[in-house]
Every structure is written in structure tokens, then in C-alpha cells.
Amino acid sequence: METSDVFESKLLSSGVQVVGQPMQGVESVAVGFLIGTGARDERPEQFGVSHFIDQMLFRGTERHDARQISEQFDGLGISYDASAGLEMTLVSAVLLGDKVGQAVNLLCEVIRSPRFPEDAVEDVRNLVLQELRQREDQPGQKVMDTLRQQFFAGSPASHDVLGTEETIARLTRDDLVQYWTDRYTANNIIISIAGNFDWDQVLAQLERTTASWPAGRGRIEMSEPVPRSGITVIERETTQEHIGIAFPGVRVADPQFYAASLLVQAMGGSSYSRLFQEVREKRGLAYSVQARFDALEVTGMFRVYVGTSAERAHESIEVIMAELKKVQETGLTEDELTLAKTRLKSQVVMRSESTSSRMVANLRSWFFEETLRSLQEVKDRIESISTGDVLRLAQTLGITRNLAAVALGPESEQDLFGRVLAQS
Amino acid sequence: MTTAITRQDSRFYTHQLPNGLQLLGQQIPGVNSVATVFWVYTGTRDEPQQQLGVSHFLEHMAFRRTKHFAGDQIDRAFEEMGADHNAATGPEMTFYWTRVLSENIFWSLDVLSDLLQPVLDPQDFDQERNVILEEIARYEDLPTQVLLDHFMDDFFGPHPLSGRTLGTPDTIQALTVEQMRDYWSRRYGSRNVLFAIAGDFDWDAIVDRVEQLSESWGQGETGRGLVRAPFNPAFEVYQQGQFVQEQLAVGTPSVSRGDHRYYVAAILATILGDETGSRLYWAIQQRGLAESATAQIMEFDDNGVMLIHLATEPRLAAEALDVARREMERLQSFDVTPDELDRAKAKLESSVIIGGESTNERVMGLIRSWLAERRLETLEQIKAKIDAVSLDDLRHLLEEFPVMPGQVTTAVGPLSSNDFQGAR
Numbered sequence: 001m002e003t004s005d006v007f008e009s010k011l012l013s014s015g016v017q018v019v020g021q022p023m024q025g026v027e028s029v030a031v032g033f034l035i036g037t038g039a040r041d042e043r044p045e046q047f048g049v050s051h052f053i054d055q056m057l058f059r060g061t062e063r064h065d066a067r068q069i070s071e072q073f074d075g076l077g078i079s080y081d082a083s084a085g086l087e088m089t090l091v092s093a094v095l096l097g098d099k100v101g102q103a104v105n106l107l108c109e110v111i112r113s114p115r116f117p118e119d120a121v122e123d124v125r126n127l128v129l130q131e132l133r134q135r136e137d138q139p140g141q142k143v144m145d146t147l148r149q150q151f152f153a154g155s156p157a158s159h160d161v162l163g164t165e166e167t168i169a170r171l172t173r174d175d176l177v178q179y180w181t182d183r184y185t186a187n188n189i190i191i192s193i194a195g196n197f198d199w200d201q202v203l204a205q206l207e208r209t210t211a212s213w214p215a216g217r218g219r220i221e222m223s224e225p226v227p228r229s230g231i232t233v234i235e236r237e238t239t240q241e242h243i244g245i246a247f248p249g250v251r252v253a254d255p256q257f258y259a260a261s262l263l264v265q266a267m268g269g270s271s272y273s274r275l276f277q278e279v280r281e282k283r284g285l286a287y288s289v290q291a292r293f294d295a296l297e298v299t300g301m302f303r304v305y306v307g308t309s310a311e312r313a314h315e316s317i318e319v320i321m322a323e324l325k326k327v328q329e330t331g332l333t334e335d336e337l338t339l340a341k342t343r344l345k346s347q348v349v350m351r352s353e354s355t356s357s358r359m360v361a362n363l364r365s366w367f368f369e370e371t372l373r374s375l376q377e378v379k380d381r382i383e384s385i386s387t388g389d390v391l392r393l394a395q396t397l398g399i400t401r402n403l404a405a406v407a408l409g410p411e412s413e414q415d416l417f418g419r420v421l422a423q424s
Numbered sequence: 425m426t427t428a429i430t431r432q433d434s435r436f437y438t439h440q441l442p443n444g445l446q447l448l449g450q451q452i453p454g455v456n457s458v459a460t461v462f463w464v465y466t467g468t469r470d471e472p473q474q475q476l477g478v479s480h481f482l483e484h485m486a487f488r489r490t491k492h493f494a495g496d497q498i499d500r501a502f503e504e505m506g507a508d509h510n511a512a513t514g515p516e517m518t519f520y521w522t523r524v525l526s527e528n529i530f531w532s533l534d535v536l537s538d539l540l541q542p543v544l545d546p547q548d549f550d551q552e553r554n555v556i557l558e559e560i561a562r563y564e565d566l567p568t569q570v571l572l573d574h575f576m577d578d579f580f581g582p583h584p585l586s587g588r589t590l591g592t593p594d595t596i597q598a599l600t601v602e603q604m605r606d607y608w609s610r611r612y613g614s615r616n617v618l619f620a621i622a623g624d625f626d627w628d629a630i631v632d633r634v635e636q637l638s639e640s641w642g643q644g645e646t647g648r649g650l651v652r653a654p655f656n657p658a659f660e661v662y663q664q665g666q667f668v669q670e671q672l673a674v675g676t677p678s679v680s681r682g683d684h685r686y687y688v689a690a691i692l693a694t695i696l697g698d699e700t701g702s703r704l705y706w707a708i709q710q711r712g713l714a715e716s717a718t719a720q721i722m723e724f725d726d727n728g729v730m731l732i733h734l735a736t737e738p739r740l741a742a743e744a745l746d747v748a749r750r751e752m753e754r755l756q757s758f759d760v761t762p763d764e765l766d767r768a769k770a771k772l773e774s775s776v777i778i779g780g781e782s783t784n785e786r787v788m789g790l791i792r793s794w795l796a797e798r799r800l801e802t803l804e805q806i807k808a809k810i811d812a813v814s815l816d817d818l819r820h821l822l823e824e825f826p827v828m829p830g831q832v833t834t835a836v837g838p839l840s841s842n843d844f845q846g847a848r
Contacts, residue, residue, distance in 0.1 A: 025454030028778040059710075066710070070701040074767040077774025080700070094778055126712025130737055134715050136668040137567045237666045239564040271487070272499035281495060284554035287562055309561050312554075339503045346506025346525055350457045354782060 005374040008199045009366070014210040015186035018203060019362050019372060021194040023355060029100050029195030030359035032092035033111055034367055036190070036219040037183040038085045039159035045170070048163015049179045050084035052128060052171055057082050057091065059120035062113040066120070069110065078103050082110075085161060087297055088367060094356055097196030101205060108209045111184060121173050128168050135162065139242040139408050140288075140305060142234075147244040147303055147406040150232055155225030157299060185216020192363040195355035224251075224298045232406045233413040241313040241409030241416065242305075245320060247399045249293050249300030252368040257295060258344075258382050259389045264293035264302060265340040266332050267323070272339065274323050279306060285316045297368060302399075310411050317417060321400075328399045331391030345379045434786075436800045437627045441635050444615030444643060448790045448800060449630065450622040452783060458623030459523040459783040460532065462540055463791055465618070466611035467516045469584035470648050475599055477591015478607050480513040481556050485604070486520065486539040487511070488548040493538055495548070501535045508784075511539070515576075515585050516648075516724060523784055526624040530633055537637040540612055549601045560590045567671045567836060568735070570664065575673040575731075575834040578660045583653040585724055613644015618794065622786035650726035652680070657830035659848045661841035669715070670741040670837035671734070674748060676827045678721055678728035682796045686723065687772070687810050688817045689730070689825075693719045694768040695818075696755055696827075697732055701767070703751045708734070713744045730827060738838050742847050745833070756828040758819050765815060773807050 008020040038050050058080075059066045073080050078095040091111055093103050135142055145160065152158035162168075193202060227248050250256050268275040268291025279289040286308040293302050304324075308316045332340070351357040352375055365372050373381075407416050437449035467479050488495045502509045505528035511520040520539045524532045563569045573588050580586035591599075619634055655677050679689045697704040697719025708717035714736035722729040732752075736744045779785040780803045793801045801809075835844065 026781050028781055067706070071763075071767060074701045074771055075763075077770040079771070079775065079778075096774055096777060123710060123712040127709070127715060130669070130712070130715040130735075133668045133737060134735060139565050239561045240558070242565070270499070270503055272496070272503040277496065277499070280555060281499070284551045285558075287555050287559040307562050307565075308558060312558075339500070342506045343503055344506075347508070349525060350508070350523060353455050353457060 005376070007362070007372040007374075009372065010203055012207050012210055014213045015215045016206065016210045016213065017190045017366065018206055019190065019192045019366050020197070020199050020202070021358050021362055022197060022199055023195050023358065026196050026355055027096050028094060028355045029097045029193060029197045030092065030094045030355040031100065031103055031107060032090055032192045032359045032363050033107055034190040034192070034363045035089040035091070035111070035184055036188040036367065037089055038087045039161045040086050040156035040222055041183070041220045042159055045167060046175060046179065047159060047167040048128060048161070049171060049175060050089055051161050051163065052124060052168070053176055053180055054082040054084045054089055054091070055124045055127060056116055056120060056176060057110045057114050059124070060115040060117050061109050062115055063109065069106070072106060076102055078106070086157065086159065090360075090363070092356075092359070100193070100197045100202060104202060104205055105209065112213060114180070116173050116176055118173055121176065125168060125171070128162060129165060132162050132165060132168070139236070139238055139240070140307060143242045143244040143406050143408050144303060144305060146232060146234070147246050147404060148301065150230060150406060151227050151246045151301060151404040152225045152299075153228050156222050157225045157296060182216070186210060186213040187215050187218045190363055190366050192359045192366070194358035194362060222298050227301070227402055227404070229402050229404050231404070231413060231417055233416065234406070234408040235410065235412070236408050238409045239309070240307045241310050241407060241411050242307050243313065243317060243407045243416070244405065245304045246404045247302050247324070248397045248402050249295060249302045250393070251298050251300050252295040254295075254300070256389065256393045259385045259393045260293050260295070260300065261344060262337060262340040262382070262385055263327070263332065263390050263393065264291050265344055266336045267291045267327060268304060269340070270343060274327070275304065275320060278319050278323055279316055283315070283319065285312045285319065289316075310409065313407075313409070313411055313416055314418065324399050328394045331387055331394050334387055337385070337387050337390065341382050341385070344382050348378050349375060434802070436802065438800060439631050441614070441638065443638060443641060445634070445638050445641075446618050446794070447631060447634060448618065448620040448794055449625070449627050450786055450790055450800070451625060451627065452623055452786065455623050455783055456525055457523055457783050458526045458529050458621060458625050459521065459787040460529070460536060460621045461519050461521040461619070461787050461791060462536060463517055463519040463618040463620065464540065464612055465516070465616045465646065466518055467514050468587040468589045469515050470611060471587065471607070474595065475603055475607065476587055476595040477556070477589070478599060478604055479518050480589050480591065481552070481596065481599065482542070482604055482608060483511045483513045483518050484552050484556060485544055485548065486542045488552055489543040489545050490538040491541040491543065493535065498535060498539070501531070505531050507532055509536070513589055515587065515589065521787070529625055529630070533633055533637060537634070540617065541641070542608070544601055544605050544608065546601045549604070553596060556590065556596050557593060560593060560596070563590060567667050567669065568733075571671040571673055571834060571836040574660065574662050574836060575675060575832070578658050578834050579675050579729060579832045580653050580727070581656065583651070583727070585653065585727060609642060610645050613646070614638050614641040616644050616646045618791060620787050620790045622790060623783035648725070653727055655830065657832060659833045659844070661835045661839065661844055663838065663840045664836055665838055667837045670736055670738045670835060670839050672736070672741065672745055673834045674732040674745070675729045675832045676825065676830070678730040678825050679723065679821070680726050680728045681723040682725070683728070685817065685821055686721075686796065688813050688821045689721045689728070690772060691765065691768045691810070691813050692755070692818055692821065693721050693730060694771060695760060695764055696751065698768070698771065703755070704732070704748060707747050707751050708744055713740050713747060717744070717748065730825070738843070741835070741837070741839060742844060745847055749828070752827040756822055756826055758822065760815060760818055762815065765813070765818070769810050769813065772810050776803055776806050776810070
């Protein structure tokens with residue numbers, strides 16, 4: 001499959017950007033529409049509006065009611081999804097190649113002519129309020145979300161995709177229509193198609209269908225946030241203590257992006273990673289311990305999560321802190337870097353076998369860097385990183401100086417963190 | 425777009441080794457990855473009652489030390505080959521899997537097969553016990569897991585399918601390494617293992633290698649006592665004040681694995697409670713009565729369950745349950761339309777074909793085919809089976825396995841049984 005890296009891209013006269021990757025040997029095709037808007041673009045009184053809208057898109061258009069839309073997708077065997085995130089909203093479908101024309105038309109319809117029926121607004125309001133409460137029952141998710149909100153406090157990067165109980169209760173149909181009118185415009189939309197389809201045919205169809213779309217403005221600029229260190233403890237009668245620790249990362253387009261990806265891979269991306277070995281394999285302190293790196297358009301963040309019982313929580317934090325300190329001082333060994341590279345490259349190749357993964361990878365690549373990268377190029381970039389690059393990155397980030405932590409569970413801040421964070 | 429050869433042009437293989445180990449394969453053109461599974465026919469239902477959790481604990485011990493590798497060597501080897509890998513335990517199986525680039529297949533087989541030959545060192549055992557206890561603690565914070573455990577108890581009563589996969593803190597504390605060794609030598613014999621591979625590989629070479637690798641394995645025992653559990657409708661409420669939302673499970677008997685009407689049952693579940701476009705979706709989820717309202721078929725060797733799951737707010741729980749029951753009543757009185765059946769078929773068929781493009785999904789598909797039919801089915805054959813389902817088939821299945829009036833209902837969350845008084 002590596003030889004089939006054929007990319008297409010075209011800016012339509014409407015302002016919509018289209019990227020495509022025809023793939024050999026598959027029957028499926030994945031189609032995605034990226035709308036360049038998400039929680040980061042919301043004003044405080046609008047918090048949650050992007051996600052509210054993604055729930056409204058399939059609830060009726062100018063031509064069809066919700067049931068008719070759903071029946072068309074289902075009848076064609078098209079599975080679909082719409083979800084708003086921090087920086088983008090993704091509306092996508094996976095289907096067999098012979099239905100691509102119908103799928104594109106249906107997606108264009110829900111994106112550009114939703115009707116926002118009043119009764120559906122109330123239903124969605126109830127649904128989102130339930131999602132907010134559901135998260136309270138998912139301690140891991142709650143900790144990681146709270147950690148981001150705290151780490152980027154004061155910046156748009158801190159906004160909660162779900163909004164707040166107050167904003168969701170108050171948003172009106174007018175608010176939704178206004179936000180949609182402003183953000184769902186041609187200049188702010190990228191379409192990505194990967195799999196079994198004919199580029200020229202789909203392109204011609206999109207050129208016609210999008211011709212009447214208002215150009216609008218593009219993405220809303222965002223300035224780089226200054227991360228905030230600090231500790232938040234949410235006391236809760238959970239069985240385990242759920243702990244998240246964050247430190248600064250880099251943005252997607254940063255030359256050190258792959259150094260950061262390799263660093264997190266070696267620290268907490270697998271069962272051979274330092275944190276898994278030190279916390280779980282050597283000491284049996286936790287079942288779940290992991291590290292992740294999330295890059296945004298203008299910034300990035302590393303997050304470590306551990307879930308452990310109260311009596312092991314303090315020691316788990318100490319072990320994690322010692323590892324963070326160590327990697328900041330000495331980086332990774334040649335051996336660790338080589339392993340992390342092998343793993344990352346292998347994942348990139350294996351994921352590329354899926355039409356959905358290719359569709360999303362191309363969307364992100366265009367959204368963040370206005371380019372498309374072949375597998376070979378990605379592999380070369382991973383290969384080019386040296387242990388020196390990783391050490392410089394770890395030192396520049398100032399890991400232990402810029403830590404934020406959130407814990408949810410029965411323990412107090414003093415018992416959990418004591419002097420651990422201060423000592424570092 | 426026409427392609428010469430697609431992933432649907434697969435070749436299928438089966439072979440049984442002299443030691444009884446059964447091999448299954450699907451060679452898929454045009455992919456670089458290969459997914460493999462060693463599937464042991466043993467799980468929670470095969471455990472002595474006092475040793476509840478031994479299957480799952482044993483699965484953990486496999487990664488600690490094997491005949492040829494120490495724990496960190498296992499973790500390292502998977503890292504060096506860039507593998508995705510993991511293991512899982514359920515009521516009826518324990519399986520170990522990898523997905524690698526095809527150049528690493530033999531290496532991956534060496535390590536993966538050795539996981540079935542664990543050393544079970546007493547020191548490792550005591551340390552891993554802590555990790556298991558942490559995993560149990562973690563489950564207690566996850567409402568859907570708590571719900572499922574209680575539901576299986578309520579539905580299956582004294583039947584071995586009610587056993588908790590992780591065990592309880594008491595059984596795990598009491599378990600000895602000798603008991604585990606005895607369980608292992610009984611249940612991990614070559615006759616009780618299935619091997620499956622999907623992706624890019626050379627079948628003859630794979631057969632040779634697996635034969636060599638499994639040469640010294642004991643034969644062990646096979647089989648398990650099978651009996652359909654008597655159905656006793658019940659309504660059980662487990663009040664857990666630490667959770668915010670109410671979780672409900674509603675179950676009725678359905679087809680067991682191997683029943684030729686599996687796709688009839690799957691279509692019924694799709695019509696009633698698929699994640700989008702189903703009856704529960706329109707009547708509950710879309711109205712904001714529950715954040716999630718789905719139906720699925722759980723199949724076991726001797727039993728099956730049509731399981732409905734609702735995740736909702738305490739104040740809406742009684743109403744959501746009432747609406748779900750009305751939908752089950754409506755299904756039972758049988759008002760399914762030909763259109764509705766066609767849409768459910770289109771959805772299922774398209775997900776079979778699209779899922780068939782992933783080596784991971786295919787390898788599990790091979791195992792499902794074998795467990796149910798003792799033969800391998802092509803995607804075309806599966807499609808044909810789905811296509812053949814008629815309204816009469818649905819009606820007959822509902823006559824044999826009615827979803828109304830009797831059900832087992834389990835509730836977990838802030839509500840007490842008084843709160844459900846009207847609903848019982």
C-alpha cells in the first residue's frame with residue numbers, strides 16, 4: 001500500500017478546500033468535512049455551542065426531516081458521525097465506493113442547510129446536559145479534561161467542548177443559527193476523501209454543489225497560551241485516586257513535533273515505556289498508567305494519567321515525578337529512541353490501511369500545515385530525530401518547572417502531593 | 425473505479441495439527457499488516473468457584489515470564505517489532521493478539537505463542553496480584569462495568585456465566601500459584617487452543633512454524649458443561665450514591681452461539697437499538713431521555729441475551745425505562761416494515777464489508793465463524809445470510825425468544841428501589 005500514496009488537492013471556486021487520496025484494493029471510501037471551528041472559538045456566554053450544533057445538523061434540513069435524513073443514510077449503508085472538538089468540527093461518513101456521490105450530497109445538505117427545529121433544540125439541550133453529567137461518572141475523562149482546562153486557564157485552549165450547565169441551559173436557537181451562519185462557510189471548510197472513488201467525478205460534483213456557499217471568513221486566530229502550573233484536587237468518594245499531570249508540549253507544525261511524539265512513546269506509550277515499567281511492572285502500583293501528547297495549532301501539552309488506590313497514590317506520584325525529572329536531565333537513550341521510532345513508524349504504516357484513518361490524517365495535515373504527507377515523508381521525519389533533539393526538547397519545555405496536576409478521589413492534596421511537586 | 429484485485433479477493437485456509445491445535449487463515453491481498461490471535465477456550469465460566477478470576481490473573485501472568493522470555497524481554501520484543509498487542513479474558517475465552525507489519529510475523533509468533541507457556545513464578549504472582557486488585561478497584565469507578573457485573577448475576581443466577589471476570593478481592597487474595605498452575609495445565613492444552621491469522625502471510629510457512637512452536641505443549645482437557653440458564657424475570661436496583669447518572673440493563677434470552685439464526689437476532693437488535701436510526705434512538709436518545717439507548721446480542725456457547733442499555737439522568741430513568749418497554753412491546757406485537765428490515769440489512773452488510781478491510785477485524789471474524797459454524801465464511805457468504813433474513817424469520821424468532829412481557833432489569837446509580845416502585 002505504500003506505493004499508492006497518490007494525493008490530490010484543489011481549492012474550489014467557492015473557497016472550499018478539497019483533498020483526496022484514491023487507494024487501491026479497497027471497496028470503502030471515507031468522506032470527511034472539517035469545519036474550522038470548535039470550543040476555542042466560543043465566547044464565554046456561548047460555551048458548548050459548537051458541540052450543540054454538531055448534534056443539530058442531522059435533526060432536519062430545508063428539504064428533509066430528521067427521520068428522512070437518517071433513513072437515507074441507513075438505506076445506503078452509510079455510517080456517519082459529527083463531532084466538535086477544541087479546534088475543529090468533523091462531519092464524516094464511511095461507505096462503499098459506489099455510494100460516494102449520494103454520501104457527498106447528503107453531507108453537503110446537513111452541513112449547509114440545517115433547519116434547527118425548535119423542539120429539537122430542547123431535546124439536544126437535554127442530551128448535552130446529560131453528557132456533562134455522564135462525564136462526572138467517568139473519573140479518568142473528568143481528570144484529563146479538568147487538567148487541560150486548568151493548564152490553559154485564561155486561554156481559549158482551556159474551553160470545555162461540552163460547555164457548562166449554565167450556558168447549555170441558556171443557548172437559544174438564534175444563538176445556534178448565528179454561530180452556524182458565521183462559522184460554517186466555504187472558506188472555513190476542508191473536505192477530505194480517501195479510498196475507492198474517482199477524484200475527477202467527485203471534484204466536479206463538489207464544484208457544482210458548493211458553488212452557492214457563502215465564502216465567509218476563515219479560521220479565528222488564536223494566540224499562544226501561557227501554561228499555568230498548579231494543583232487541583234477534586235474530593236470524591238471513588239474507589240481509586242485518579243491523577244493527571246500535565247506539562248508543556250509543542251504545536252503541530254513545530255519542527256520538534258516528532259521529537260515530542262517519540263518522547264511520549266518512550267515515556268508512556270506502551271508496555272515497554274518507562275512509566276509502565278516503573279509504576280506497574282516493577283512496583284505493581286497501578287493497573288492503568290499512560291502518557292499522551294496532544295498538539296494543537298498554536299501550542300501543545302503532555303499529560304500523564306495514573307489510576308491507583310489511595311494508599312499507593314503518593315508513591316505513584318513520586319515515581320512518575322522522578323521519571324519526569326530524569327528525562328528532563330538526560331533525555332532518552334539511543335536504544336529507547338530507536339525502539340520508539342520503530343514503533344511509531346509501524347503504527348503509521350498500519351493505520352494507513354484504513355480509509356478512515358487516511359481521511360482524517362489528510363484533513364489534519366491540511367488544517368494544520370496546508371500540506372499532505374506521504375508515508376515515506378512521515379517515516380523520514382521520524383527517522384531524522386536524534387537523542388540530542390529529544391534532550392533539547394525536554395530541557396526547553398522545562399517539564400518540572402511547569403507542571404500542573406489534577407487529582408480526583410478520596411485523598412487530600414497534602415496526602416497526595418505533600419512536598420513532591422515542590423521538591424522537584 | 426475498477427480495481428484488479430481487492431481485499432475481498434481473499435484466500436481462506438484451515439488446518440489441524442496432529443496435537444489438536446486448530447489453525448485458521450485469511451490471506452488478504454494488498455495489505456502490509458498481519459493480525460494473529462491465539463484463542464484459548466477457557467474463561468471465567470470454567471473456573472472453580474473459589475478461584476474466581478484465575479483466568480484473567482493468568483492472562484496477566486503470561487506477560488510476566490514465559491518459558492523463553494522474561495517480562496521485560498516480552499515487552500521489549502513487541503516494541504522492537506512495532507507491534508500492537510494485547511490480551512483479553514471473558515466468560516468463555518482468553519486470547520492473546522498482535523498486529524505487526526508482515527516482515528515481523530515470525531518473530532511475533534515466537535513471542536505470542538510463548539505467552540501460552542507462562543512460568544508462574546511465585547514472586548511475580550504476589551506482585552501482579554496488586555495490579556489485579558487495582559484493576560478491580562478501577563472497575564468499581566466505572567458505572568457501566570458495575571452495571572454489567574450485576575446484570576450477569578441477575579440474569580444467570582447460579583449459572584457459571586454469572587461469574588465476574590476479574591474475580592473479587594477475596595478470591596484474588598486467596599488464590600495460590602499452585603491453583604493457577606493446575607488450572608493452566610488443564611485448560612491451556614493444544615487441543616483447547618485456536619490460532620487465527622489474517623493479512624499478508626505465507627500459509628505453509630505459518631503452519632510449519634506454529635507446529636514447531638507448539639510441539640511440546642500438553643494436550644490438556646477440552647469442553648465445558650453446557651446448559652441453558654432458566655429464565656427468571658427480575659427487577660433489581662443497586663443504589664450507588666457515588667454515581668451521578670442512572671444506568672439500566674434490560675435483558676431477555678436470545679440465540680446462543682452457533683444458532684443459524686444469529687443474523688436474524690442481529691437484525692432485530694439493529695432495528696430495536698442500533699446507535700443511530702433505531703427505534704430506541706428515535707424514542708429515547710433523540711428526545712434527550714437518555715444519553716445512550718442501545719440494544720445488542722451477547723452470544724455464549726449455550727445462552728444468548730438481547731441486552732438493552734440505558735444511561736440516563738435519575739429524574740428521567742423511570743420514563744426512559746417505560747418508553748424502552750413500550751418499544752419492546754411494539755416489537756413483540758410485530759409491526760416491523762419491509763423498509764425497516766431493508767435498512768437494517770444495508771447497515772449490517774456495509775459494516776461487514778468495511779470491517780473486512782481491517783486485518784484486526786478479520787482475524788476476529790475468522791474466529792467467530794469457526795466458533796459458530798466450524799468453518800470459515802467469506803464476506804460474500806455472510807452478506808448472503810444477512811440478505812436472506814425475512815420478516816417471517818424475525819417474527820418466528822420473537823415467538824421463540826419474546827422480548828415481552830418478562831425481562832431481567834438491573835439498575836445501578838443514585839436511585840433506590842422505592843424510586844422504581846411504579847415501574848416494577
